[in-house]
Amino acid sequence: MENAALIQTKDLVKIYPMGSHELVALNNVNLDFKKGEFAGLVGPSGSGKTTLLNIVGSLDSPTRGSAIVMGKKVEELSHKQAARLRNSHIGFIFQTFNLLPVYTVFENVEFPLLLLGFSPAERKRLVMEALDWVRLADRARSRPAQLSGGESQRVAIARAIVKKPAIILADEPTANLDAENSHNVLQIMEELNQETGTTFIFATHDEKVISYLRRKITLIDGRVVRDEVMTPERQPEAKAQAQAQAQAQAKPSPGRTEQAEETGGPGGTGTRGGSGGRR
Amino acid sequence: MKILFKLALRNLLGAGLRTWLNIAVLSFAFVAIIWTQGFYRGMSRQAIQALTDAEYGGGQYWHEQYDPFNPLTLDDAHGRVPEPLQKLIEERKATAVLIIQGTLYPHGRFLPVTVRGIDPAQGVLLFPSEFLETGDGNDAEIPAIIGSRMARSTGLKVGDTVTLRWRDARGAFDARNIRIVQVMSTTVQSIDQGQIWLSLDTLRSLAGMEGEATLITLAKGTPFLEEIPGWSYKSPDVLLKDIHDLVRSKTLGATILYIILILLAMLAIFDTQVLSIFRRRKEMGTLMAMGMTRLKIIQLFTIEGALHSVLAALVAAVYGIPLLTLSARSGWAMPQAVDSYGYAIGERIFPVYSAGLVIGTTVLVMLVTTVVSFLPTRKISRLKPTDALRGRMP
Ligand SMILES: Nc1ncnc2c1ncn2[C@@H]1O[C@H](COP(=O)(O)OP(=O)(O)OP(=O)(O)O)[C@@H](O)[C@H]1O
Ligand SMILES: [Mg+2]
Numbered sequence: 001m002e003n004a005a006l007i008q009t010k011d012l013v014k015i016y017p018m019g020s021h022e023l024v025a026l027n028n029v030n031l032d033f034k035k036g037e038f039a040g041l042v043g044p045s046g047s048g049k050t051t052l053l054n055i056v057g058s059l060d061s062p063t064r065g066s067a068i069v070m071g072k073k074v075e076e077l078s079h080k081q082a083a084r085l086r087n088s089h090i091g092f093i094f095q096t097f098n099l100l101p102v103y104t105v106f107e108n109v110e111f112p113l114l115l116l117g118f119s120p121a122e123r124k125r126l127v128m129e130a131l132d133w134v135r136l137a138d139r140a141r142s143r144p145a146q147l148s149g150g151e152s153q154r155v156a157i158a159r160a161i162v163k164k165p166a167i168i169l170a171d172e173p174t175a176n177l178d179a180e181n182s183h184n185v186l187q188i189m190e191e192l193n194q195e196t197g198t199t200f201i202f203a204t205h206d207e208k209v210i211s212y213l214r215r216k217i218t219l220i221d222g223r224v225v226r227d228e229v230m231t232p233e234r235q236p237e238a239k240a241q242a243q244a245q246a247q248a249q250a251k252p253s254p255g256r257t258e259q260a261e262e263t264g265g266p267g268g269t270g271t272r273g274g275s276g277g278r279r
Numbered sequence: 280m281k282i283l284f285k286l287a288l289r290n291l292l293g294a295g296l297r298t299w300l301n302i303a304v305l306s307f308a309f310v311a312i313i314w315t316q317g318f319y320r321g322m323s324r325q326a327i328q329a330l331t332d333a334e335y336g337g338g339q340y341w342h343e344q345y346d347p348f349n350p351l352t353l354d355d356a357h358g359r360v361p362e363p364l365q366k367l368i369e370e371r372k373a374t375a376v377l378i379i380q381g382t383l384y385p386h387g388r389f390l391p392v393t394v395r396g397i398d399p400a401q402g403v404l405l406f407p408s409e410f411l412e413t414g415d416g417n418d419a420e421i422p423a424i425i426g427s428r429m430a431r432s433t434g435l436k437v438g439d440t441v442t443l444r445w446r447d448a449r450g451a452f453d454a455r456n457i458r459i460v461q462v463m464s465t466t467v468q469s470i471d472q473g474q475i476w477l478s479l480d481t482l483r484s485l486a487g488m489e490g491e492a493t494l495i496t497l498a499k500g501t502p503f504l505e506e507i508p509g510w511s512y513k514s515p516d517v518l519l520k521d522i523h524d525l526v527r528s529k530t531l532g533a534t535i536l537y538i539i540l541i542l543l544a545m546l547a548i549f550d551t552q553v554l555s556i557f558r559r560r561k562e563m564g565t566l567m568a569m570g571m572t573r574l575k576i577i578q579l580f581t582i583e584g585a586l587h588s589v590l591a592a593l594v595a596a597v598y599g600i601p602l603l604t605l606s607a608r609s610g611w612a613m614p615q616a617v618d619s620y621g622y623a624i625g626e627r628i629f630p631v632y633s634a635g636l637v638i639g640t641t642v643l644v645m646l647v648t649t650v651v652s653f654l655p656t657r658k659i660s661r662l663k664p665t666d667a668l669r670g671r672m673p
Contacts, residue, residue: 054665060665083570086568092565094565094568098668102290114282115569
C-alpha cells in the first residue's frame with residue numbers, strides 16, 4: 001500500500017516503578033499511523049497520552065513491546081540515533097510553547113535548520129516560508145516575551161514545521177490558549193496538514209482540538225479503548241461522545257472498556273477506509 | 280561546532296546583565312593580573328638597573344672576611360688590592376671601596392654608621408663621588424657625601440659639620456669633623472641608609488689602611504677575571520639574588536590576591552552555570568526534542584560558560600590596553616611608605632609587559648573558565664529528555 005504505516009506500535013507497555021509498586025502508564029497499545037493523518041489521543045488525565053506521544057517521538061523508550069517510527073525501532077535507538085530521528089523527521093509542539101526566550105522569533109524558527117546544517121540563504125527562505133504559514137512574517141524580529149500566547153504557539157508551529165518533518169507531535173497545544181487563539185492555531189495546523197501531508201498527532205482533552213480531529217483514539221488507564229474515524233460532519237457527534245466519555249471517566253465500567261477495545265481494532269481499518277473516502 | 284559557538288554567544292548575550300557582571304569581574308581580574316605582573320617586572324628591572332648602576336656594577340670581588348650582614352666582620356675585612364684588580368682599577372674598569380665601622384654624632388645623638396671610601400675620580404658606578412674632591416687640603420673638615428634618607432634620619436644638610444669617630448687598623452679610636460658636601464638622591468638604600476661616603480684616599484689614611492680595600496666593583500660588562508686568593512668573586516646574579524627573591528615573593532603575594540579574584544570570578548561563573556542549567560531544564564528538553572544530543576547540549580553550555588572568558592578578554596583589551604599602555608608610559612608614583620620594602624624602588628615604577636605574560640594569563644584564565652563551566656554540565660549527561668521537558672533534573 002502506498003500508505004504504509006509511518007508509525008506502528010506493537011504491544012507497547014510503559015511501566016514506571018513507583019517505589020514498592022509499579023505504575024502501568026501504557027498497557028499493550030497497538031496503533032498504526034499513516035502519512036497525512038490528523039489524529040488525537042484523548043482521554044482523562046493520567047491515561048498515558050503524553051507517555052505514548054513521547055515514545056512515538058523517541059523521547060522515551062517503552063518498557064516492553066515495540067514502537068516503529070519511520071522504519072526505526074524506538075526501543076533500539078541509541079540516544080544519538082533517537083536525536084537524529086527527531087532532528088530530521090519529528091516536530092514537537094508543547095502546551096507551554098517552549099520558545100527559547102533569548103532568541104528572536106526568526107532565530108527560534110531557524111534553530112532546527114541550524115542543527116540540520118542548512119545554508120544561511122536556505123534557512124532564511126524556509127524560516128520566512130514557515131512564518132508566512134503561521135502569519136507571523138512581520139514579527140520575525142520580535143522576542144518571545146513580546147508575543148501573545150496565540151502568537152507564541154504559532155511560532156512554535158512554525159518551528160516544528162520549518163524542517164518539513166514527516167510527523168508533528170502536539171501535546172495539549174491549546175491548553176494555554178483562549179478559544180479564539182485555539183481555533184486560529186488549529187486551523188493553521190489543519191491547513192498545514194492538508195497542504196504538506198504532514199502527520200499530526202495530538203494529545204488533548206480539549207473539545208476544540210477534538211472537533212478538528214479526523215481520527216480520535218481514546219486512552220483510559222494506558223489502554224486504547226476506542227479508535228474512531230471522524231469526519232467534519234461527525235464532529236458535533238464526536239463532541240457529544242467525548243462528553244459521554246468524560247462522564248464515563250467518573251465511574252469506568254469494565255464492560256464498557258471491553259466493548260471499546262473491540263471497536264479499537266476495526267477503528268484502524270475504519271481510518272484507512274475513511275482516508276480513502278476523503279480522497 | 281561553529282553553530283554551537285554561535286548559539287552559545289546568542290544565549291550568553293541574551294542573558295544580559297548577569298553575563299556582563301561576570302565579564303566585568305573577570306576582565307578586571309585579567310587587567311589587574313597583567314598590570315601587577317608588569318608592575319613588579321618593571322619594579323624589579325628598575326631596581327636591578329639602579330643597583331647595578333650605583334653599587335654592583337659588573338660584579339664584585341669581596342675580601343674573604345667581608346659579610347655585609349655582619350658589621351663585626353668589617354674590622355678584619357680589608358686587604359691590599361690584589362695585582363690583577365689593581366690593573367683593572369688603573370684601566371678604570373674597576374673601582375675599590377674601603378669599608379670600616381664608625382659612629383656619627385649628629386645634633387648630640389650618636390649613630391653607628393658604616394664609613395665607605397670611594398675614589399672621587401671613579402667612573403665605574405653612577406655615584407656622585409666627584410663631590411668628594413672638594414677636599415682642598417683643609418684638614419679640619421673632611422668632605423663627605425650622604426644619601427637623602429640618611430640626611431632625613433640625621434637631620435644633616437649640605438654644609439653641615441658633624442663629628443665622626445672610627446677605629447683604625449690598629450684598633451685605636453680617633454675622631455674628626457666631616458662636612459656634608461652633597462646629599463645624593465638615590466633609590467638604592469644600601470648606599471644611603473647608615474652610610475657615610477668619604478674619599479678613598481682620605482679613609483685609607485684615617486684608618487691606616489694604605490692601598491687596601493674591602494671590595495672592588497667591576498665596571499658593567501666586565502667578564503669574570505680569575506679566582507683571586509683571599510677574595511671571593513660575586514657575579515651580578517649572586518649580588519642581585521636578594522632582589523630577585525624579593526620581587527618573586529612580592530609578585531607571588533600580589534598574584535595570590537588576583538588568583539583569589541579570579542577564583543571569585545570563577546565562582547560566579549560556576550554559580551551562573553549551575554543556576555542556568557537548573558533553570559533551563561525545560562529549554563534543554565526542548566533542545567533534545569529538536570534533535571540535539573546531550574553531548575551537544577553539554578558542549579553548548581560549556582562553550583557558553585567559557586565564552587565569558589573570551590568576552591572578558593575582549594572587554595579587558597578594550598579598556599586594558601590603553602590603561603596599561605598609559606601606565607607603562609607615565610609610570611606609577613610610589614608612595615613614600617613603600618621605601619620600607621628595603622630595596623631600590625624608584626619614585627615612579629614603569630610597568631613592563633611582555634607578550635608571554637599577556638598570552639599566558641589569557642590562556643590560563645580561558646582554560647580555568649572552561650573547566651569551571653564544564654563541571655556543572657556533567658549533570659546533563661544523566662538527563663532524560665522527558666524529565667527535562669517536565670522541568671526535572673536528575
Ligand atoms: N516520569 C514518570 N515517572 C513516574 N510516573 C510517570 C512519569 N511520567 C508519567 N507518569 C505517570 O504515568 C501516567 C500517565 O502519564 P501521562 O503524562 O502520560 O498522562 P496524560 O494522559 O498525558 O495526562 P494529562 O492529561 O494529565 O497530561 C500518570 O499516572 C503519570 O503520573
Ligand atoms: Mg499529558
